[in-house]
Amino acid sequence: MKEEVISIGNVWKKYDMGSADPLVVLKDINLKIYTGDFIAITGPSGSGKSTMVNIVGALDRPSWGGVYLKNRNISDLRESALAFFRAKTIGFIFQQFNLIPTLTALQNVMLPMEILDISEKSAKEKATELLTMLGLGERLNHKPTELSGGQQQRVAIARALANDPEIILADEPTGNLDSHTGKFVMDFLGKLNKAGKTVILITHDLDLVKYADRVVHIKDGKIEKEVKK
């Protein structure tokens, strides 16, 4: 039986809009994610899928409800504890790559490890290994502006794997890539899943859901349906 790695229970998220009525983005969301899941969260723009993933990834806090990591409520943790959780447990892959533009590919990948006070030598070795594995061994000292979109996303994947997290959270990872590079990224996420990583994919591209073993469709802030393959 699979172990529950992260779950959200009765989560609501609303944004105060001044004098206007508050904007309720998530309405009583309940979702359990298990170790080794490859879960795709889909839905149209404005459906609340990104907000939900921000809450799952501890980038945001729910207005009500709880977020549980292995049955421990993390939604009330202090910011520093949440930061540690993000560094240790989750690897983010963004649509916009979100690399630090003034750092080289190697330095970008080393950064999450250095945030956890891993020695520069060890971080450098691990970052070099990851980038080489992703075919960027010759681009270690290139800055993001000197890399193509696909190369930048591969650097971002390497960075997401730097601290060997249990969960990979990919928000529209192929959104800014051509189909060939997009396929490479999705295949790589599939490999990571097969290697035991839990992958949470946010996408509105229905072609990508074929990689997932669970598909959660969100509409108007509610889980409309969940399909297990």
Add this chain to the structure above:
Amino acid sequence: MKLKKSTHLAWNILIHSKLRSWLTIIGIVIGIASVVSIVSISLGAQQQVQNQLGNIGANVLTVTPGFSKAFGSSGFVGGGGGFRVITRNGGPGEGSSSSSTTQKNLTINDINTIKGVSNVEYVMGEISNRETVSYLTKSATLDITGVDTSTWSEVTTETLSSGRFLSSGDSNAVVIGQNVATSTFSNIPLNSKITVDGKTFTVVGILSNGNGIYVPIDQARNMFDVGGTDYQSISVKISNVKEANATVTAITQRLMLERGEIQASQQDFSILNPSELQSTIEQTTGMLALFLGAIAAISLIVGAIGIANTMFTSVLEKTREIGIMKAIGAKNKDILMIFLINAGMIGFVGGIGGVVLGAIGSGFIGSLASGAATGGGGFGRLFGSTALTPALLIGALLFSIIIGMIAGAIPAYRASKLKPVDALRYE
């Protein structure tokens, strides 16, 4: 995150910052340079005062004819880099004694009276004038001072470069200042013969500095055609400097009694107390430094506001990067530290530039003031030297870093408190 990594990231922000950051740094450079220049000039002036008063000696009081509440009866001229009390009445080009009271010369009776005052160790009368001095083929008109050979070595604050002071029994012997030996005349060795007012003297000593020429007082009287037992000034060496003011009061009372002056308005002599003079001049230069320093501080405050402004803009520019760093695990304190170090670095780089520019500036101002001094300006002489001490330079640098960090504290705090999700959304 380790401090080394925070510093690296802060440095990375600085070197990739736009022209605006460098303009901010220029603001700090100007502020620190102003402070360094003014403080160094002020310290130099204070040292100059102390050095020059040191030549007089804090334990040597000087009694001169004529009375002034301040220094009206005593002018200052730069003889060998020292303040010197002018006791002649209207010596050409050297200031003059002026008093509202009827002026009476100092006499041997005055010396004997002063000897009876407690705390007085030695008393020596002096007379001086300008005479023609010749050595080999060269001649110059110089200050000649007649001193009591039995006490001069005890009272004088001059030091010898070579030879000896005048002593009892010396006749046709002379001690000359360093400048006379090396500058006025090309090179006068010890034991050589010079001519003063047509009479030949043997150089028995050369002082460490100064332009003076010292001869036995009896020969000076003949030379200047001053007879009797009159003196143009009396030097009084005291045992305990802490009791200088009390000794001045005691000497004043005794002399007035001895000279038949009953009312204070009849006093016709002045006593220069170097320690009191030093205190007054230090207060004046200190006030001047404070005033100029305040003006310099304004430019530094403007520079600090520039840092704050740049840091706020930098935080705005880096908002998305802050979000990325938080997403991958950076804590609030990591972000705070990076931006605080960045602000400190702006202060540091500005401080380095400011210290260098300040050192050059103070040297330039010092040389300008020295140039003015050669034209006879006392102000130029006072501010002609600067004091660039390691403590001043390091202090200015630390001050600049602290100013930078204070100015950057609020922007850095704001950056640290950004919500990761909001920061990531920032375009």
